[in-house]
Amino acid sequence: MIKNCAFFALLFGTLLMMPATVMTTVAYAQEETPAETETPAEETPTEEATTEEEAPADEVPVKEPSADLGQLQYAFDNFVLFLCAVLVFLMQAGFAMVEAGFNSSKNSVNILFKNSMDVCVGVLLYWVIGYGLMYPGESWSIPGYLGFAGSGVAETDSSLSGPGELFPQVDFLFQAVFAATAATIVSGAVAGRMKFNGYIIYSAILTAFIYPISGSWKWGGGWLDAMGFYDFAGSIVVHAVGGFAGLAGAIVLGPRLGKYSADGKPQPMPGHSLPIAALGVFILWFGWYGFNPGSQLVFSDKTDIDAMMLIATNTTLAAAAGGIAATVLSWVLFSKPDLSMALNGILAGLVGITANCDGVTNPGAMAIGAIAGVIVVLAIIALDKLKIDDPVGAFPVHGACGVWGGIATGIFGVKYEGETANMVAQITGSIVIPLYAFVTMLILFFILKGVGLLRVSPEEEEKGLDISEHGMSAYTH
Numbered sequence: 001m002i003k004n005c006a007f008f009a010l011l012f013g014t015l016l017m018m019p020a021t022v023m024t025t026v027a028y029a030q031e032e033t034p035a036e037t038e039t040p041a042e043e044t045p046t047e048e049a050t051t052e053e054e055a056p057a058d059e060v061p062v063k064e065p066s067a068d069l070g071q072l073q074y075a076f077d078n079f080v081l082f083l084c085a086v087l088v089f090l091m092q093a094g095f096a097m098v099e100a101g102f103n104s105s106k107n108s109v110n111i112l113f114k115n116s117m118d119v120c121v122g123v124l125l126y127w128v129i130g131y132g133l134m135y136p137g138e139s140w141s142i143p144g145y146l147g148f149a150g151s152g153v154a155e156t157d158s159s160l161s162g163p164g165e166l167f168p169q170v171d172f173l174f175q176a177v178f179a180a181t182a183a184t185i186v187s188g189a190v191a192g193r194m195k196f197n198g199y200i201i202y203s204a205i206l207t208a209f210i211y212p213i214s215g216s217w218k219w220g221g222g223w224l225d226a227m228g229f230y231d232f233a234g235s236i237v238v239h240a241v242g243g244f245a246g247l248a249g250a251i252v253l254g255p256r257l258g259k260y261s262a263d264g265k266p267q268p269m270p271g272h273s274l275p276i277a278a279l280g281v282f283i284l285w286f287g288w289y290g291f292n293p294g295s296q297l298v299f300s301d302k303t304d305i306d307a308m309m310l311i312a313t314n315t316t317l318a319a320a321a322g323g324i325a326a327t328v329l330s331w332v333l334f335s336k337p338d339l340s341m342a343l344n345g346i347l348a349g350l351v352g353i354t355a356n357c358d359g360v361t362n363p364g365a366m367a368i369g370a371i372a373g374v375i376v377v378l379a380i381i382a383l384d385k386l387k388i389d390d391p392v393g394a395f396p397v398h399g400a401c402g403v404w405g406g407i408a409t410g411i412f413g414v415k416y417e418g419e420t421a422n423m424v425a426q427i428t429g430s431i432v433i434p435l436y437a438f439v440t441m442l443i444l445f446f447i448l449k450g451v452g453l454l455r456v457s458p459e460e461e462e463k464g465l466d467i468s469e470h471g472m473s474a475y476t477h
Contacts, residue, residue: 110466340393
């Protein structure tokens with residue numbers, strides 16, 4: 001007790017003495033004027049000082065960015081792009097969940113395996129061939145149409161240190177996950193009946209050759225870019241390519257067993273897990289914040305950050321409007337709200353806004369998304385009328401709505417290099433690239449069919465691709 005009292009008495013005394021000590025110190029400091037701050041009265045001000053005195057009080061001298069600031073901006077730009085690439089990579093999980101959930105449980109392993117190989121095969125071949133084809137630089141063999149800058153990507157570049165400069169490795173990473181996305185879209189359209197080895201061949205050719213060549217026409221500075229075609233983040237370059245490739249595969253493969261009755265009426269073949277499919281859609285929506293805002297590429301100044309936030313908001317509004325529009329239309333047509341249509345409507349809105357998210361207003365984004373939601377429902381119905389079996393709606397979502405995104409860019413007056421998007425260029429690009437993907441993939445799928453690498457046997461399909469192709473099941477009990 002005595003020790004405690006002594007302690008508190010000492011503490012109290014110290015606190016009482018502190019203000020006096022501080023005041024003494026401050027007073028001493030105020031009395032002592034540093035010698036270097038004293039200016040002799042007779043000293044004549046320099047010309048520089050006179051100039052500063054004459055400057056208006058509200059003017060603040062503008063300083064050039066220091067080298068350190070430039071390096072900081074460089075680091076910020078590259079780090080944010082890396083994070084966006086990771087978000088786009090996460091979309092692979094979303095595609096896997098959507099496709100598995102919308103299909104029979106007996107094909108889940110096969111679908112997950114295909115999505116995994118899209119990334120593994122695609123990234124390696126894109127490094128060896130695809131990246132050089134898509135971004136040929138000055139190495140055009142046929143100017144504007146075909147070029148090749150060589151394999152691989154630079155691992156060092158000491159000349160880069162300022163804002164807006166992208167290190168080649170992170171640029172490749174961002175572009176490679178886009179290529180994998182284009183390939184994965186097809187997996188859902190051919191689910192449940194395509195041989196695994198045939199699918200690997202398809203995925204390799206699309207990521208190494210088909211996607212990069214058409215991509216170079218726009219993003220590589222090719223003939224469509226020179227024409228004025230605009231596709232900010234890839235409604236056409238990525239999604240329509242995957243969607244129309246999927247359509248080619250679905251046509252050549254033919255429908256799943258039991259999909260259509262003898263008189264041609266479509267029979268319901270519900271997926272084994274709508275919760276998994278819904279989770280996949282939300283993962284895709286989340287990943288789209290890397291896909292669209294990341295395509296701004298530069299983030300270290302106010303203008304770019306403002307643009308990035310507009311892009312993110314437009315992406316959100318379009319997805320929401322697509323989901324609502326698809327829900328309302330399917331409710332009217334089928335008398336009950338259809339979850340699968342709503343989920344595809346969300347994805348349709350995301351695809352439709354991808355080409356133009358940087359250049360439309362918020363209401364414009366909602367209109368584009370809503371129209372995409374209507375298009376996806378009508379396209380799904382049209383495929384059933386044509387007896388084309390697309391188990392997850394890959395073509396309606398990515399193909400049909402991808403084309404809508406390209407055309408909507410012209411309709412809504414998106415600015416490209418200071419001028420309103422050329423409608424002729426938008427229509428041209430929105431037709432030529434999907435048609436190119438469809439025709440080339442149609443030829444490839446017919447070749448695979450001819451050599452017996454396309455479709456599994458009816459017995460294997462009935463048993464399920466998990467067992468027949470891989471000898472394992474996703475669900476053991």
